[in-house]
Amino acid sequence: MPEPSRPPGCRYTEDARLDARNTFGVAARAPLLVEIADAAALPAVLADPALRDDALLVLGGGSNLLFAGDAPGPVLALETRGMRVLADHGDFAIVRADAGASWDAFVRWTLSQGLAGLENLALIPGTVGAAPIQNIGAYGTEVRERIHVVEAFERDAGELRRMAPDRCAFAYRDSAFKREPDRYVVTAVEFALPRTPALRLDYAGIGEELAAMGVAGTPTPTQVADAVSRIRRRKLPDPAVLGNAGSFFKNPVVPAAQAEALQADDPSMPAFRGDDPATRKLSAAWLIDRCGWKGQRDGAAGVAASHALVLVNHGGATGAQLLGLARRIAASVQARFGVAIEPEPRIVGDRW
Numbered sequence: 001m002p003e004p005s006r007p008p009g010c011r012y013t014e015d016a017r018l019d020a021r022n023t024f025g026v027a028a029r030a031p032l033l034v035e036i037a038d039a040a041a042l043p044a045v046l047a048d049p050a051l052r053d054d055a056l057l058v059l060g061g062g063s064n065l066l067f068a069g070d071a072p073g074p075v076l077a078l079e080t081r082g083m084r085v086l087a088d089h090g091d092f093a094i095v096r097a098d099a100g101a102s103w104d105a106f107v108r109w110t111l112s113q114g115l116a117g118l119e120n121l122a123l124i125p126g127t128v129g130a131a132p133i134q135n136i137g138a139y140g141t142e143v144r145e146r147i148h149v150v151e152a153f154e155r156d157a158g159e160l161r162r163m164a165p166d167r168c169a170f171a172y173r174d175s176a177f178k179r180e181p182d183r184y185v186v187t188a189v190e191f192a193l194p195r196t197p198a199l200r201l202d203y204a205g206i207g208e209e210l211a212a213m214g215v216a217g218t219p220t221p222t223q224v225a226d227a228v229s230r231i232r233r234r235k236l237p238d239p240a241v242l243g244n245a246g247s248f249f250k251n252p253v254v255p256a257a258q259a260e261a262l263q264a265d266d267p268s269m270p271a272f273r274g275d276d277p278a279t280r281k282l283s284a285a286w287l288i289d290r291c292g293w294k295g296q297r298d299g300a301a302g303v304a305a306s307h308a309l310v311l312v313n314h315g316g317a318t319g320a321q322l323l324g325l326a327r328r329i330a331a332s333v334q335a336r337f338g339v340a341i342e343p344e345p346r347i348v349g350d351r352w
């Protein structure tokens with residue numbers, strides 16, 4: 001059989017190893033890996049019958065997924081990395097970055113352009129294209145607050161869509177893209193960023209870190225990004241040294257009455273009010289810590305000693321072992337507190 005003609009600017013690898021493409025560093029393979037350097041090739045690539053497969057996985061930096069087994073179908077990686085100012089309106093600008101660009105490199109580039117708004121999201125691993133998928137958030141900021149348009153290729157329709165935030169169903173660690181992972185490939189994201197920053201410094205030690213850095217008076221957005229990066233480096237294991245995917249569990253949202261009953265048993269339990277007065281968000285880290293998991297190991301799979309939410313690969317753990325550990329953690333939280341906790345990363349090759 002002759003090889004089908006393949007669009008230029010793409011690299012096809014059969015039986016590809018994905019070990020270096022996931023920050024847990026677990027061994028996994030894909031029957032086919034397609035790396036695309038030119039987004040214009042995407043429609044032709046996706047029209048290829050081999051990639052029309054429902055099991056197609058779009059892979060960014062692999063920092064928010066767990067390969068519990070091999071990828072069941074082909075894997076697509078966008079290697080497009082452009083960034084540019086689309087329109088400068090003086091007090092704010094619209095900027096655009098390609099899906100394959102490094103998120104942290106993009107944050108730093110916006111700061112170098114004199115633009116603010118993303119400083120609290122510095123040093124989150126992964127790509128720009130993945131940022132809207134779970135509406136990344138950190139230090140009191142969510143990316144949806146700055147998104148102008150998500151450009152995404154709708155696979156079934158074969159059309160490129162420009163989606164304003166109100167069409168993306170953004171919520172806490174969630175979006176339309178996360179709920180329908182087979183529907184869209186995000187190709188680029190545009191952001192509206194102000195030149196005059198409204199800095200958020202009242203969150204999780206940013207003020208103290210700026211003081212420790214010797215910053216007196218009002219900091220610059222770059223100094224805030226530096227402070228956030230310093231705290232993150234101290235608190236979270238570096239995936240290059242110890243495989244992990246950041247927080248493994250989302251904070252559970254429960255009825256307010258359930259939170260109050262749990263707090264009556266233990267008044268030290270944190271519970272946060274959200275938009276809905278009938279519910280409370282609990283701290284998954286606190287619940288897991290109370291069940292005694294921090295620093296525990298099951299062979300090479302473990303829970304970070306520094307952070308109960310972070311599952312780690314001490315070296316040679318399989319994705320199935322990590323998933324098994326995660327299930328045991330969730331079962332113990334359910335048994336002790338009656339609260340269901342769910343994984344934040346996508347589980348590939350198995351089900352939660």
Ligand SMILES: Cc1cc2nc3c(=O)[nH]c(=O)nc-3n(C[C@H](O)[C@H](O)[C@H](O)COP(=O)(O)OP(=O)(O)OC[C@H]3O[C@@H](n4cnc5c(N)ncnc54)[C@H](O)[C@@H]3O)c2cc1C
Pocket residue numbers: 023057058059060061062063064065078099124125126127128129130131133134135136137138177181184185186187236237238239244245246247346
């Ligand atoms: C040390 C560490 C710290 C972290 N801290 C945070 C944090 O503070 N806040 C936070 O929100 N997250 C955090 N994360 C999780 C992760 O970094 C983010 O979710 C990030 O956005 C994932 O990017 P990625 O490119 O690695 O995506 P991947 O892991 O490759 O993919 C994640 C999901 O997005 C989909 N996807 C990726 N690219 C595209 C695309 N172009 N089109 C369609 N779907 C796509 C994938 O199919 C998958 O479902 C952390 C992870 C680590 C390892």
